[in-house]
Amino acid sequence: MTSNQEQKVSIIIPYYNSMEFVGDCLNSVLFQSYSNLEIIIINDGSDQENTLYIEQSVTDERIVYIKNEAKHGVAFSRNQGLKKATGEYVFFLDSDDLLTENAIEILAENIQDHPAIIGQRKRLLRPTDMEMPIEPPELNVEEKSSRTLFKGGSILNVLIKSDFIHEHNIQFYEETQGYTDMSGIIQFILYVEKLPTLNIRTYYKRVRNDPISNPSLVQRSIEERTKDFVRIYLDMVKAYGGAEGAKQFLDHLFLHFYRRQVISIFTDEKHFDEFFTLLATAVNVMDPSLISSQPSHIRKELTHLRSGNKEKFKKGLQFHIEARDFKNAIKGFTRLKRYIYKKFFLKRPMKDNYIIFESFLGKNYSDSPRNIYEYIIENNLDYQCIWVFNDKNRKIPGNAKVVKRFSLAYYYYFAVSKYWINNMRQPLHLVKRQGNVFLETWHGTPLKKLVFDMRDVYSANPRYKRDFYMQSRAWDYLLSPNSYSSEIFRSAFKFDKEMLEYGYPRNDILYAPDKEERASRVKEAIGIPKGKKVVLYAPTWRDDDFYEPGKYKFQLQLDLHKMKEKLGEDYVVALRMHYFIADDINVEGLDGFAFNLSKYDDIAELYLISDILITDYSSVFFDYANMKRPILFFTYDLEKYRDQLRGFYLDFENDVPGPLLRTSDAVIDAIANIESLKKDYAERYDTFYERFCSWHDGKSTEKVVKKLLFGENPKPKQ
Structure with missing residues (x-):
């Protein structure tokens, strides 16, 4: 696609303590196919670490950096950005979101004479959700009602002509933290009947995976969000309620919020009176004719709010909750059991x-x-x-x-x-x-x-x-x-x-006085030939390779047939997959050598019978180290697992008590020379044991039971 890039686009990005996301966000902007950009970043009072990060990221000459000394909110920051913007177009982007690589080019190419254009967006739950469809849809532009396009209450992913912003003095409401997009949207509802929308994805809206440590505005408590929403609704009605289209739009936004959130708002009895009064105030400025169009239970609740009758509202709400729960319960036996x-x-x-x-x-x-x-x-x-x-x-x-x-x-x-x-x-x-x-x-x-x-x-x-x-x-x-x-x-x-x-x-079993006898019984029960040494292979799962939650794929990389050929006279292999792994491991043709013990109850008993452990990034090696027996690490995908999927707490290459091996041949060679390896890793093993195993003494169970059931505290560790 080619487009006229003579006209500048100002991209306004408020930033507050989101250093873990903003790098991806900025890269998605800096590498746009449309290069005539002005990138305005407003640091809204971030802490020292986050400020240092963003200031070190401001390296492109197209970036304009603004620093608020204190946190004022996203609306204040967007307003600051609008004052600085010099482009013919404006585009608002959150610092945790991303653009597709040609988003601005597609939007600018198709805006034509309209004051704005809207692209498609996708919720980004995890990084792999950014994978593009194999066959992207053919570009299509369709005009839709402004009220329909903005019913979600967001101004993100909208390319807007600066002339429209200046003509209608678009500003964002600064008195709340959330829902401030409503104050930017309202001008479109007032003055624009239809806008073009694309069928092509241009925007990824990240759903933050940590709403506890650093929540987004929409992940705050329901109490905070309700107070914000009602306040901006009341002020917007006061300012624009005389315009029929705007008032109707605002009322529908309020009804949508109420129907989605009302039950959650009143779960805390302590704040019932406060939120009853707050919502009653909003209902009393809403067009009463809209109440009659609601379902009967919502209609009754709104009527009781409007009249200020707390007791009837409370009874109606309780009926609403009970009816919802029962209706949900009869949809299936699983739900019915939870209801009971x-x-x-x-x-x-x-x-x-x-x-x-x-x-x-x-x-x-x-x-x-x-x-x-x-x-x-x-x-x-x-x-x-x-x-x-x-x-x-x-x-x-x-x-x-x-x-x-x-x-x-x-x-x-x-x-x-x-x-x-x-x-x-x-x-x-x-x-x-x-x-x-x-x-x-x-x-x-x-x-x-x-x-x-x-x-x-x-x-x-x-x-x-x-x-x-x-x-x-x-x-x-x-x-x-x-x-x-x-x-x-x-x-x-x-x-x-x-x-x-x-x-x-x-791990008490690993210190039990009868552990050798128990190991013999386990070997006999499994059918391991007498005189054969046992290699236990216990790998972990990969986060990004799954069928569904709790069911992960696993493709065996260890060449068991070659192991049998080289080591079969002296060894057998016991396979113990992680409990998340759904795949059955194929041991066909390996009779008498490979034993699939993935469903064996107690892995500690498999430790007892094993002479060598092979693992990767599973925590089993910490427990196995109590045995002071050799451990090999088959880490064929180390870089991906360490740097992308998870990351490690340890200096894995230097701290683990055994060699890191990349191929089946290397594993076979290590087993063949196991006595030499034991000597090579003896000092590291001793250090590892002292750090991770020294609390174990065979009496952990007794200590736990006495504490849990009788409140007894064991003697402090020496």
Whole structure:
């Protein structure tokens, strides 16, 4: 595409503490196919680190940098940008969003005699969402009603002629933080009947993956957003309410906001009166004829707001909530079970001696929850234990009640059990009652960056950080295996309750006096030939390669057939995939050599039988190091995993207690020369053991149980 680039486009970018995003944003502007740009960046009182970052980024001669000494808000910053803009066109861009590479060129080429033109935009949940369609659609321009185009209340992704801005004195409302686009849009509603819109994507609207640490304006609390919306609505009606089209547009925006947010606004009883008064004020300036066109329950609520009848409004709202919940419940059995849980089970008395256990999403009888449970039954403690499994017919030792995950029984026992013990995050819809005690055992020492220490989210759930934060607020205790983990957990999980620094109960088996006998029994049960040494291969999952949340792809890179050919006389291989991996590993033609033990319950028992561990970036090597046996790292995709997908807490190349190997041949050679490797890495291994394993003494389970159930504190670590 070629276009006349004689006319300058001023791109106005307010910036506030968004250094993790603005680099991508600026690059998307600087490398536009349309080069005649004026890029106005307004630093709206960012902190020192963010200010330093943006000021070091201002290197292109087309950039105009403005610094507000204090935070005034996005509207103030846009108004500052408009004062500086010298282009024939203006375009507003948020500092966490991005443009497609020819966005400005396409918009400028097709605006023609119109005062503005609008492109298509896409929500950007994760970096991979920027992948372009294989066959982009053929360009099409269609004129639509301004009211229709701006019904979302956003002025982003709109190329506007400066003459129109000056003629109608477009300014942004500075009295609120959010919803200030309404004050820029209103002039289009007043004076422009139709505008052209493209069918081509020109804009990526980022949904910030961390609404906890640094939320966007739309990720603030519902209370803040409601106050902002009602205030700007009232002031806009006061200023433009005499114009029929503008008033109707504003009223429809208010109704849209009300219908989407009203239930959330009134969830907190403490602020009921405040928000009733606020919304009643807004309803009383709205055109009353619009009320009659609403659904009956909304019509009644608005009528009670208008008349100021709190009690009738409260009853109507409660009916609205109940009706919504019931209507949702009857859409399927899964929803119905959750409805019964919240409406009935949560009202049952809590049972102080009930403990509910779950490990790896119900897939295993394993890990620290298993150790804690077995300690309870072996010591005849007076507790009713409930275990959650995906298979309701699962058999385990002791007299525990076994329930199927997400069954009615599952919801009943989660509702009435005082103690919850889990090594994963609990489902978001479970409600922690007053009196519940939640022990989160977690499931490893972190190598890969976790949650709030991650910059981007590549996993199947783009709301990973938000969900994790909400789930972890329910944890009363969190287990830690070493001081390194304690520090990371507090940062990555934003955990501020009690850390139990006792080591992991699951590792007690590695120090048990009968561990050799147990290893022999496990080998025999699996069918490993006598006299053969065991290599355990336990890789992790890749965040960006998935079918759906919780189901990740995995293509085996280790050449097992070559391993069998070279090492088969002395070794067998035990394969243990991560519990997230959905693929079955093909071991056809490897009978007697490769054993797929991915569904084996307790990986600690596989540690016991293994002479060598091969892993990559899985945290299993931290636990295996308790054995002081050789560890090999098969890291064929190290750069991608380290630099793009996750990032590491350790200096991986220099701190891990074994060699980093890129090919199957290198792995085979290392195993063939394992005794020499053990000597080469002995000093590093000792240092690693002291740092990550020294808290373990075989008594972690006892310490945890005595603390959790009896409030006893073990002797402090020496």
